[in-house]
Amino acid sequence: xVQLVESGGGLVQPGGSLRLSCAASGFTxxxxxxxxxxQVPGKERELVAGITSTGRTTNYAHSVKxxxxxxxxxxKNTVYLQMNSLKPEDTAVYYCNARAQKYDYWGQGTQVTVxx
Numbered sequence: 001x002v003q004l005v006e007s008g009g010g011l012v013q014p015g016g017s018l019r020l021s022c023a024a025s026g027f028t029x030x031x032x033x034x035x036x037x038x039q040v041p042g043k044e045r046e047l048v049a050g051i052t053s054t055g056r057t058t059n060y061a062h063s064v065k066x067x068x069x070x071x072x073x074x075x076k077n078t079v080y081l082q083m084n085s086l087k088p089e090d091t092a093v094y095y096c097n098a099r100a101q102k103y104d105y106w107g108q109g110t111q112v113t114v115x116x
Contacts, residue, residue, distance in 0.1 A: 002026035009110030022096030038092035
């Protein structure tokens with residue numbers, strides 16, 4: 001059974017940091033590209049960051065470049081999103097995504113709220 005379980009969300013003040021984790025199981029993690037998306041009510045889900053299966057290549061949305069870092073540990077079947085210098089506009093539900101060929105899996109999401 002495929003599972004993607006996000007954790008690490010919460011309430012943080014502007015300028016603070018959070019580290020999201022996504023633990024994967026039920027598929028060959030090291031063969032999948034992994035991404036983090038986010039969504040706020042009334043808006044489409046948007047790509048935040050992505051990383052290739054080997055971890056060699058990453059990409060970021062312009063709005064988070066220089067503040068967020070995506071990484072993965074294929075030995076632990078886990079992908080991370082380190083979020084620094086958080087802004088109120090980063091408030092959203094963050095989702096983990098795994099993709100390979102015709103397969104596309106999603107986690108249940110974790111809420112990140114940036115507010116003073």
